[in-house]
Amino acid sequence: MATKTITVEGMSCAHCKQAVESALTQLDGVSSANVSLEQGNVAVDFDDNKISHSDMAEAIEDQGYDVK
Amino acid sequence: MATKTITVEGMSCAHCKQAVESALTQLDGVSSANVSLEQGNVAVDFDDNKISHSDMAEAIEDQGYDVK
Numbered sequence: 570m571a572t573k574t575i576t577v578e579g580m581s582c583a584h585c586k587q588a589v590e591s592a593l594t595q596l597d598g599v600s601s602a603n604v605s606l607e608q609g610n611v612a613v614d615f616d617d618n619k620i621s622h623s624d625m626a627e628a629i630e631d632q633g634y635d636v637k
Numbered sequence: 638m639a640t641k642t643i644t645v646e647g648m649s650c651a652h653c654k655q656a657v658e659s660a661l662t663q664l665d666g667v668s669s670a671n672v673s674l675e676q677g678n679v680a681v682d683f684d685d686n687k688i689s690h691s692d693m694a695e696a697i698e699d700q701g702y703d704v705k
Contacts, residue, residue, distance in 0.1 A: 582650055584656065
C-alpha cells in the first residue's frame with residue numbers, strides 16, 4: 570500500500586471534489602481518495618502493485634482536470 | 638411566457654452550470670435555462686402563469702447556490 574498526493578488544477582467546487590474522488594475510488598487498487606479544494610490536490614491511498622501513477626492521472630484527466 | 642436573468646453566486650465550473658440548469662428545467666413551467674459562468678447568472682424562459690421567481694430561486698438555492 571502506498572500514499573501519494575497528486576496536484577490537480579481546475580477543481581473549484583464540491584462537484585469537482587466529488588467527480589475526482591469518485592473517478593479514483595472506482596479504480597481497482599485505490600482504497601481512498603480525498604480532495605482538498607484549498608490545496609488543489611488529492612491524497613490517494615492505493616496498492617502500488619495494482620495501479621500506477623499514470624493510471625490515476627488518466628482517471629483525473631478524463632474528468633476534465635489537469636494533473637501537474 | 639417570460640424571460641428573466643437571475644444573478645447567482647458560487648457557480649464556478651461546468652458541474653455547477655449543469656446542476657443549476659437541470660434544477661430549473663425540471664420545474665413545471667420552465668422551458669429553458671442557460672447559465673453564464675462568466676457573468677454569474679442564469680437566463681430563464683418560463684411561463685409566469687405557472688411559476689414564480691421565488692420557486693426558481695428556491696430550486697437554485699437547493700443546489701447550494703445563493704440568489705442575489
